[in-house]
Amino acid sequence: MDLKLLKSALEQIEEEKGIPKEKIIETIQDALAAAYKKDYGKKGQIVRANFDIETGATTFSQIKIAVDESMLKPEDEEETEMAEEDEDNKKIKFNPEHHIIIEEARKIKKGVQPNDELVFPLETKKDYGRIASQTAKQVIIQRIREAEKESIYSEFKNNQGEIINGIVQRIENGNVFIDLGRTTAILPRDEQIRGERYRIGERAKALLFLVEDTPKGINLFLSRSHPKFIAKLFEMEVPEITNGVVEIKNLAREAGSRSKIAVVSNQEGIDPIGSCVGQKGIRVNTIISELGGEKIDIIEWSPDTAQFISNALSPAKILDIEINEKTKEAKVMVEEDQLSLAIGKSGQNVRLAAKLTGWKLDIRSREGKSMAKATEEGEIAEIEQGPESEEAE
Numbered sequence: 001m002d003l004k005l006l007k008s009a010l011e012q013i014e015e016e017k018g019i020p021k022e023k024i025i026e027t028i029q030d031a032l033a034a035a036y037k038k039d040y041g042k043k044g045q046i047v048r049a050n051f052d053i054e055t056g057a058t059t060f061s062q063i064k065i066a067v068d069e070s071m072l073k074p075e076d077e078e079e080t081e082m083a084e085e086d087e088d089n090k091k092i093k094f095n096p097e098h099h100i101i102i103e104e105a106r107k108i109k110k111g112v113q114p115n116d117e118l119v120f121p122l123e124t125k126k127d128y129g130r131i132a133s134q135t136a137k138q139v140i141i142q143r144i145r146e147a148e149k150e151s152i153y154s155e156f157k158n159n160q161g162e163i164i165n166g167i168v169q170r171i172e173n174g175n176v177f178i179d180l181g182r183t184t185a186i187l188p189r190d191e192q193i194r195g196e197r198y199r200i201g202e203r204a205k206a207l208l209f210l211v212e213d214t215p216k217g218i219n220l221f222l223s224r225s226h227p228k229f230i231a232k233l234f235e236m237e238v239p240e241i242t243n244g245v246v247e248i249k250n251l252a253r254e255a256g257s258r259s260k261i262a263v264v265s266n267q268e269g270i271d272p273i274g275s276c277v278g279q280k281g282i283r284v285n286t287i288i289s290e291l292g293g294e295k296i297d298i299i300e301w302s303p304d305t306a307q308f309i310s311n312a313l314s315p316a317k318i319l320d321i322e323i324n325e326k327t328k329e330a331k332v333m334v335e336e337d338q339l340s341l342a343i344g345k346s347g348q349n350v351r352l353a354a355k356l357t358g359w360k361l362d363i364r365s366r367e368g369k370s371m372a373k374a375t376e377e378g379e380i381a382e383i384e385q386g387p388e389s390e391e392a393e
Helices: 003-017 021-040 079-083 102-108 130-158 227-237 272-277 279-290 305-312 336-343 345-357
Strands: 046-051 058-067 099-101 117-122 163-172 175-179 184-187 203-214 217-223 246-254 258-265 295-300 320-324 329-333 360-364 370-374 380-383
Touching: 003 021, 021 046, 021 058, 021 130, 058 102, 099 102, 130 203, 130 217, 163 184, 163 227, 175 203, 184 203, 203 227, 227 246, 227 258, 227 279, 246 272, 246 345, 258 272, 258 305, 258 345, 272 279, 272 295, 279 295, 295 305, 305 320, 305 329, 305 345, 336 345, 336 360, 336 370, 345 360, 345 370, 345 380
Parallel strands: 058 099, 184 217, 258 295, 329 360
Antiparallel strands: 046 058, 058 117, 163 175, 163 203, 175 184, 203 217, 246 258, 320 329, 360 370, 370 380
């Protein structure tokens, strides 16, 4: 065995796949023990192998568990009687290859207690046989796959809810597969921003919103339409959000079209909206560019419900708000020339404001006529408009 080559291979696997070489050596030892037991072992034996990476030498040992008489099943006891016993008190059938009576164990090693392990050296065999060698190879490959799977799951599970970068690998049935280096993630069609196009080989940024461990492997699901994607983009671009000076309180989004984000300052003298917009709009424009031109309304959150609703309906100017705490419904009065702004094109502005605040909003004219209603889920219950609603730029 070329030990230098083996060490080099282990180091390469550790670096490229993130699997510690100690873990791989353990899999090799398990494989060698399985191969030894297959050719030379006996039923019930516990065989362990110790592989020395420095010398290439392998030693084998048999493990026996110390038991006392109270743990053993009488030889003439019927299986049906045992089935009726509580699982915690279930007794075991003595196997001389697997067990050793406590009295005999204490002759070999003082102070042995029930369930302690005793180690007995086994004769080292140089030729494990063709079938056994193949078995060892298969075990090694399988264990390395399992270790790699565990490593990938652990890494990406810790990053769930964060933004990750990758390269578009392929596109199938509208689903985009993103190469993340160690594995591939999927950006499903319904998690994409409407109207976006992806090209093979280009770099893509998305929110890792779900990590699944399945028998077939690790599934990673990405999203660019999730509201949290915008929140994470703001965290990346706005230091005040990262350090907690400015906080994102609520967010409502219609991906690819418009979003509303409510922010608040936790430090006196800090303008939360100005922090998010940035000098000459550089911060918010960077995010808008990443989202393909999606419009973003940044409004100030307020603990006062009426004020928060008024801010959420920006850019419309509000005349009056009547709050009903029991039904969590607000009647909002605006001037005629502000109706289209308050409602928005196809009701989008009031719809997003309702989702952002969590209140049912009833937009009314000065005369008290109900012009549009939106539920707290952002569903438009009714809408009456004369001129086409417009969106503020």
